Amino acid sequence: MISKLLIANRGEIACRIIRTAREMGVATVAVYSDADAKALHVRSADEAVHIGPSPAAESYLVGEKIIAAAKKTGAEAIHPGYGFLSENAGFAQAVIDAGLIWVGPPPAAIDAMGLKDAAKKLMREAGVPVTPGYEGEDQSVERLKKEADAIGYPVLIKAVAGGGGKGMRKVDAAADFVASLESCRREAKASFSNDEVLLEKWITSPRHIEVQVFGDSHGNVVHLFERDCSLQRRHQKVIEEAPAPGMDEATREEICAAAVRAAKAVDYEGAGTIEFIADASEGLRADRIFFMEMNTRLQVEHPVTEEITGVDLVEWQLRVASGEPIPLKQEELFIDGHSIEARLYAEDPNGGFLPSTGRLEHFNLGLEGRIETGVEEGDMISPFYDPMVAKLVIWGETRAEAIDQLAGIAESVEIWPVKTNAAFIANCLRDEEFEEANLDTGFIAAKLETLVSSDEADDDIWQSAADFIVLADTEEHEALPIGLRLNAPGVISTTLTHKGEIRKVSAARSGAQAFATGFVDPARAVVFADGQSFAFERQSRGSGAAAAGDGAILAPMPGKVIALDVAEGDAVTAGQRLMVLEAMKMEHALTAPFDGTVAELAASEGAQVQVEAVLCVVEPSD
Template sequence: MISKLLIANRGEIACRIIRTAREMGIATVAVYSDADAKALHVRSADEAVHIGPSPAAESYLVGEKIIAAAKQTGAGAIHPGYGFLSENADFAQAVKDAGLIWVGAPPSSIRAMGLKDAAKKLMREAGVPVTPGYDGDDQSAERLKEEADAIGYPVLIKAVAGGGGKGMRKVDAERDFLSALESCRREAKASFGNDDVILEKWITSPRHIEVQVFGDSHGNVVHLFERDCSLQRRHQKVIEEAPAPGMDEATREEICAAAVRAAKAVDYEGAGTIEFIADASEGLRADRIFFMEMNTRLQVEHPVTEEITGVDLVEWQLLVAAGEPIPSKQEDLSIDGHAIEARLYAEDPSSGFLPSTGPLDHFDIGLRGRIETGVEEGDQISPFYDPMVAKLVTWGETRQDAIEQLADIADGVEIWPVRTNAAFIANCLRDEDFEDANLDTGFIERKIDDLVESDEPYEAIWQTAADFVVLAETENHDDQPAGFRLNAPGRLTTSLSFKGDTRVVAAAEGAAFEAATGFVDPHRVVVFADGMSFAFDRGSRGSGAAAAGDGAILAPMPGKVIALDVAEGDSVTAGQRLMVLEAMKMEHSLTAPFDGTVTELNASEGGQVQVDAVLCVVEPAAD
C-alpha cells in the first residue's frame, strides 16, 4: 500500500486527490511554483516542495524536479492528476525507473494511444468502430486532398498529436481544402512539433459520448458507463453529464463493450476514457457511434461518473497502482440517478470570454451540490494556468432535478472582482433545447447570442445598489464594508456610477430585487444577481468616477501597468498618454479624454489591475 503520495499537479484536482488520500490514511506532498506559494493545495497537503518559477514550463512540466521532490520527501508514489505531465509517457517511465509508483496508465498504453492515426488503426484491429476517414502514411497534400474528395465534404482535418481543439480544421468545400490543410499543419507544428494529420468524415449532428474504463495489473477491465460532453465552446467542454440522455440500454451495452475492448487492446491499467463521436441525427444508435480517441488519465469530468456509480475513482487509482485488483466486478456496477457538472471559469463571456485574473476579494459559491475547487476567498486567479475556478456538480433522481439544482447554484455564485461564466452556465442549463436533450457539439456556437448576458445593469440592479448604499449609510456609520441581503431602507437618494454612467438613484420603499446579495465599502457597492457581479462607484462618498463622469479611465481588461506618465494633480490635454497597460501580451495606451486635471490616481507602475477598475479620473477643465 502507498504510504506517502506526491501530487504532480495544482488547483482543484490536487485538492481532490489530497482529500481521498487523507481518507485512505495516505500522507500527501504538494508541489508548487512561485505563483502557487500560498495556494489551497499547498495549504491542504501534509508537506509541500517548491519546484520553480510561475510558468508551467519551468515548474509543473519539469519532470526531473518533481521526481527529485518525491525522493526528497520520501514519497513512494506520484499521481499526475490531469493535464501537465499526466499523459507524458517519458515522464511515466522516468517515475517507474526511479523506483516510484506511477499512479496512471502504463507508459506503453500512453504511447499506443498518444497519436490519433496509430490509435485508430489499433482500434480498428480490436473491433472498435472508427469514424470513416484516412490515416495513412502518405502525407502529401495531393494524396490528402484526393482522400478528402473521396470521403466527401465536409471533412475534418486533425493533427495526429493534437488536443484541446488545436490542429483541427473543418473544411466545407473542395476549394478550401489545401489552404485549411496548410493552416492546420502550421498550427500543429508550432503546438506539438508534429504536422502529420488524419482526415475524418464530418458528422453533421455530433454528440460527444465517452465511456469511463478502468483496468488493473491482473487483466481485469470494467466500464463505469458513459458521459455526454456535447456542450462545448471552441472544443473545450463546458457542461458534462452522466448518463447520456437518450441512450437506450442496447446502445449503451454496445458502446461500453467497445470501450472495454479498446482498453484491453492496450493492456490498460488505471483510469481511462474512451471518447466517441456520435451521429445523433436520428438519435443515439450503436451503428452511428465511432471511436475518436482515448485519454489515458483521469478526466476533469470524472465526478459525474462517481455520483451515479458511488465509486471513488481516485481511491481506485491508488489501490490499482499499488497492485491490488479493481474493487468491483462489472456486474456489481450500476447507474443510480443523473449527475451534471459545469466548469466555472474565470472569464468574461460579455467580452469574448477573455480570461479574468486577480484576487478573489469576495468568493462564495455556496454549499449546495458537490463543489470541487482549488481556491478560497483571498486567493488569486493566476494568469499562468487554466482559468477554471471550480467544478459545480449536482445529482438528482432525474435529469431535470439535477439541471434545476445546478442552475440554482450557478445563479447564486458570488465572485468579485474576478468575472466568471456563472450566468452563462445557468442560461445553458435553462435553454429549452438543453432541457429537452436536443444536443450536439455546435449547441453553444449556434445559441451564443442568447446565452451570453449583457454586463450592463438593468434598472432593478441600479435600484438594488441604491438600496444597499442607503441601508449601509443608515446602519454602518463607520464606513466599514457591509455585506447583506435586502430589507427595506427609507426613501433616500445616492449617486452611483457604472462605467462612466452616473445617476442619482432613490432608494425604494421596499426591496427592489429580493434575491440579490452584495456588499458596500467606502468607495463602491457590489451587487450579485443571476450569477453576475455589478460594481458601482459611490458618488455620494466623493468617488472621482462619479464626479468626473466620462473622465473615469477604466481598465479595458485585466493586466499590468508597465508605464505611468502622470501624477495626481497634473494638468493633461486631450489625447495625452496617461499610462500603458500590458494585457494578453499586448500593450494598451490609455489617454486623457479631454483637457483637464488628474484628480484621482489608483494605479502604480508594475501593479496588476482588474477589468473595469477605475485607474484614473480626469476632471474636465473649466470653460
C-alpha cells in the first residue's frame, strides 16, 4: 500500500482525497498556489508545498513543479483528482518516468479516449453503441457539409478535443451549417489548439446517462451502475443522481455491459466514467442510448455512486494503484436506495450566473446530508479557479425522499456576502416535472426564468430583519440564536435600507421570523431564507455604520472611503448619503440617521479606515 500521497489538486476534491487517505493511514502532501496559501486543503494535509503564483497555468498546471514537490517530500504517488492535469497523458507518463505511482489509468488509455473521433471508432469496434455521425479525416468544409446533410438536421458539431461544453454547436438548418462550423472551429482552436471536429445526430429529448467503471492491473473490470446527469446549464452539470430514474433492469444490464466492454477495450485501470447520450423521447431504451466519451478520472459526481453502493471509490483508487485487485466482484455490487448531488456554486443567478468572489464572512451549510467542501467560514472564494463552493449530497430510501431532503438542505444554506445558486438548486429540485423525472438536458434552459428566484425582499423578510435587530439590541448585541422567537412586549420601530429602498418597520412581532434565520452586526441585519441572503443596512444607526452614541457614524468593517458627499457644517436629512465605503469589492453607503448637521468629519476621500472607526458625527436638529 502507498504510504505517502501527493494530491495534485485543490479545493473540495483535495479535501475528499485527504479524508480517505487519512482513514487508510496514508500520509498526505498538498500543493498550493499563492491564492491558496491558507486554504482548507493545505490546512488539512500532513504537509504542503508551494508551487507558484495564483493563476493555474503557473501552478496547478505545471507538472514539473508537482513532480518536484513529490520528490522533495518523499511522496510515493500522485493523485490528480479531477480537472487540471487529471486527463493529461503526458503528465501521467512523466509521473511514471519519475519513478512515482500514478493514481489513474495508464497513459495509453487516456490517449485512446482523449480524442472523441478516435474514441468513437474504437468503441464501435468494441461493440459499444455510438451516435450516428461522422468522424472522418477529411475536414474540408465541403465534406463536412455533405455528411451533415446526409445525417439530417438538427446536427451537432463537436470539437474532437473538446470538453466542458466548449467547441460545440447545434445546427438546425443546412443554411446555418458553414457559419456554425467556422465559429466552432475558432473556439476549438483557441481552447484546445485543435480545430478538428466531428458530427453527430442531434438527439431529441436527450438524457445524459453515465456508467461508473473500475479496472485493475489484473484484468478485472466492473461497473458500479449508472448516474443521471441531465440537469445541466450550458453543458455544465448542476444536479446528478444515481440510479437514473426510469431505468429498467434490462436496459441497465445492457448499457452497463457496454461500459465494461468500453473499459476493457483500452485495458483500463482505476476509476473511469463512460458517458452516454440517451434519446428519451420514448423512455430509456437500450437501442437509443449511445456512447459519447470516456472521462479517464474520478468524476465530480462520484459521491452519488458511493452512496448507493457503499463503496469508497478513492480507497479503491489507492488500492488498485498499489497493485491490489478490485476489492469486490461484479456480483457483490448492488444498488441501495437513491442519491442526489447538487453543485453549490459561488455565482449570482440574478446577475446572469456570473461568479461571485470574496471572503465567506458567514458560512453555514448545516449538519444534514454529506457535504463535500474545500472552504470554511473566513476563507476566500478566489477568482482564479472554478467557483464551486461545495457539493451537497443526500441518500434516501426513495428518489422522492432524497429530493425532499436535498431541497431542504439547499433552502437552509447560509452564505454571506458571496452569492450562491442555493435557491436555484432548490427550485430545480422542487419543480414538479423534475420530481416526476420528466427531464432532459434542456430542462434548465427551458425553465430558467421560473427557476431563478427573485432577489427582492418580501414583507416577511423585511419584518424578520427588523425583529432580528431589535432582539439583538435588547440582548446587548449578542448573536441571534437560530429559530429563536420573539416574545418581547411592545412595538419598536427601526429604519432599514435594502437595495436603495428605505422602510421604517415595526419590530417585536412574536414569531415573525420563524421561517428565516440570520445574524446582526453593528452595520446590518442579514436574513437567510429559501437559500438566499438579504442584507439590510441599519438606517436608524447610520445605515451601514454602527453608532458610538447618538449620531456617530462608525465604519462597519475595514475599507476605503471612495466617495465623500458632505463637509463639516452641512445640513443633512434622514437617509441622505454621507459617504461610500468600499470593502470586499462591495460598496456600502453610509447615511444620516436623522435630520441634523454634520458636526464632525473624520474621514477623507481615498482614506483607509478600520472597523468601528468614527467617520462622522451628525447632531440632530432641535
